[in-house]
Amino acid sequence: MAQRTLCIIKPDAVKKNVHGSILQKILDSGFKVRGIRMAQLSENEAGKFYEVHKERPFYNELVTFMTSGPVVLVALEKENAVQDYRTLIGATDPAEAAEGTIRKLFASSKGENAVHGSDSEENGEKEIAFFFRESELV
Numbered sequence: 001m002a003q004r005t006l007c008i009i010k011p012d013a014v015k016k017n018v019h020g021s022i023l024q025k026i027l028d029s030g031f032k033v034r035g036i037r038m039a040q041l042s043e044n045e046a047g048k049f050y051e052v053h054k055e056r057p058f059y060n061e062l063v064t065f066m067t068s069g070p071v072v073l074v075a076l077e078k079e080n081a082v083q084d085y086r087t088l089i090g091a092t093d094p095a096e097a098a099e100g101t102i103r104k105l106f107a108s109s110k111g112e113n114a115v116h117g118s119d120s121e122e123n124g125e126k127e128i129a130f131f132f133r134e135s136e137l138v
């Protein structure tokens with residue numbers, strides 16, 4: 001069954017001008033883009049999006065990073081999208097990410113790691129709804 005997941009191409013990747021290459025890899029892996037836009041996240045938006053990590057020591061650093069420049073928000077759809085997209089991006093820390101994964105290829109560090117990916121079907125739906133109106137999805 002088709003499933004949706006949220007991709008965010010993070011500020012480090014946009015600054016390095018690799019957002020096109022990342023999106024091409026995603027498309028080549030069979031994902032459909034249902035919604036896409038660039039955004040400059042506010043501190044409030046980034047803080048709310050990552051609220052689950054509020055108590056973690058890296059939370060402030062994460063919010064500062066995510067608001068440091070434009071991002072690309074992408075609503076993706078595919079069968080088994082959540083798990084397949086997590087496999088495509090690789091481990092959170094690029095040092096631990098498998099060869100050929102997006103984070104292995106494009107991430108700089110555990111914090112500045114090129115892309116976000118939802119961790120469950122439920123969160124995928126929630127995260128897409130956080131950034132997109134239903135009318136912005138095709």
Ligand code: ADP
Pocket residue numbers: 053058061062091092110111112113115116117119
């Ligand atoms: P993932 O993005 O792989 O789901 P998490 O949900 O654990 O990883 O963390 C969310 C984001 O917070 C990561 O993608 C990364 O940008 C940042 N982050 C996670 N752990 C650390 C850390 N130890 N130091 C700095 N930033 C971190």
Ligand code: MG
Pocket residue numbers: 117118119
């Ligand atoms: Mg996560």
